[in-house]
Amino acid sequence: MSTATVSPKVAAQHELHITRVFDAPRELVWKVWTDPEHMKNWSGPRQFTATHVENDGRPGGKWRLCLHSDGFDTGDGVMRKLDLWQGGEIREMVAPERLVYTFQWDESTGLGSHETVVTVTLEEHEGKTTMNFHQAFFVTDKDRDGHVRGWNSSFDKLGDYLGELQTKEGLHGKR
Amino acid sequence: MDDQISSTFAALADPTRRAILARLALGETSVTELAAPFEMSMPAVSRHLKVLEKAGLIARGREAQWRPCKLKAEPLKQAADWLDEYRRFWEESFDRLDAYLQTIQAKEAKEKKRGRKTN
Numbered sequence: 001m002s003t004a005t006v007s008p009k010v011a012a013q014h015e016l017h018i019t020r021v022f023d024a025p026r027e028l029v030w031k032v033w034t035d036p037e038h039m040k041n042w043s044g045p046r047q048f049t050a051t052h053v054e055n056d057g058r059p060g061g062k063w064r065l066c067l068h069s070d071g072f073d074t075g076d077g078v079m080r081k082l083d084l085w086q087g088g089e090i091r092e093m094v095a096p097e098r099l100v101y102t103f104q105w106d107e108s109t110g111l112g113s114h115e116t117v118v119t120v121t122l123e124e125h126e127g128k129t130t131m132n133f134h135q136a137f138f139v140t141d142k143d144r145d146g147h148v149r150g151w152n153s154s155f156d157k158l159g160d161y162l163g164e165l166q167t168k169e170g171l172h173g174k175r
Numbered sequence: 176m177d178d179q180i181s182s183t184f185a186a187l188a189d190p191t192r193r194a195i196l197a198r199l200a201l202g203e204t205s206v207t208e209l210a211a212p213f214e215m216s217m218p219a220v221s222r223h224l225k226v227l228e229k230a231g232l233i234a235r236g237r238e239a240q241w242r243p244c245k246l247k248a249e250p251l252k253q254a255a256d257w258l259d260e261y262r263r264f265w266e267e268s269f270d271r272l273d274a275y276l277q278t279i280q281a282k283e284a285k286e287k288k289r290g291r292k293t294n
Contacts, residue, residue: 014187014254016261020269024276032276042275045267112257114181133265137184137258 016135026124029131030096033120039065047072048084061090063101084109088118097122103135182230183254191215192223199233199246209244 022029032038036053043050048067055063064087071079086109088102099120105111119134186192195209210220224244227233231250236243 014184014193014258016258016265018262018265018269020273022273022276024280028276028279032272032279038275038279042271043268044271045264046271112180114184131269133269135261135265137188 014137016133016137018133020131020133022129022131023127024129025127026096026122026129029122029129030099033099034093034095043067048082051083056090057093059090059093063087063090084111088115091117179231179250180254180257183232183250186227186230186232187254189223189226191220192227195220195223195227195244196232196246196251199244203243203245205241205243 032042034055034057036055039055040050040053043053043065044067048069051066051068053065055061064085067082067084067086069082072082073079085106086103087106088104090099090101092098092100099118101118102115103118104115114137117136119132119136121132123130123132187196191213194212198204198209198212206217206220206224209224210217213220224233224235227244228235232247234245234247236245
């Protein structure tokens, strides 16, 4: 294990961290995250409806869903019918506060079939729920186990961090 | 495209390799200099450099005595763009989640009211 300090910006290149506050009690947010009947009503971006939602709902179980669009422009000006299948395995479920699962697109989607790990934690304060969402991009089990957890940096574009590194930090602060 | 993204993320998944990339962002340098901050053997550092080179994230000079390592920014930029897409994907999903939670609660409140009236 290395002993060098790593710029948070370099670490941020491989994971996603989103925090949201929902005006709803935690139990409800948990239900909506884990119950397939609810999951299909919000999963996916605006242009998609989630069809075919399955969720074993327990650690070690699997989940799967399909994002369907009747007409989606993938960038070339042609409207296409799309069915994007995604799924994974549930790693941890501690109701109503912590959910950890793997997320992977089917190869047929062409979106990159590498597996990512999603961690969702829910905290309630005064009737509102704070959701911390974290998605880590790893490829192999070995890489996953070697990951140092706890980066809490926001995501920046490469150009910004390169610029900032050049004016600010050296690898171990001496340069 | 898919393979390159996967290789990039595999390379970035290791903190030592991220530290190496951070140093190279400041300019090209030798393997010895790159290895300096780590309590790690030269062969171990070389292994990391091989992964980075295979992933297309660094270029290494060919002269025997001085093989400078240089950062190649394009794959990292692609990974950054890729993560941008994911971020947008999730933010939109959470917008829908937010609206859905409001809908459920409004419905529950209405039904509760109706229940009270018929009692």
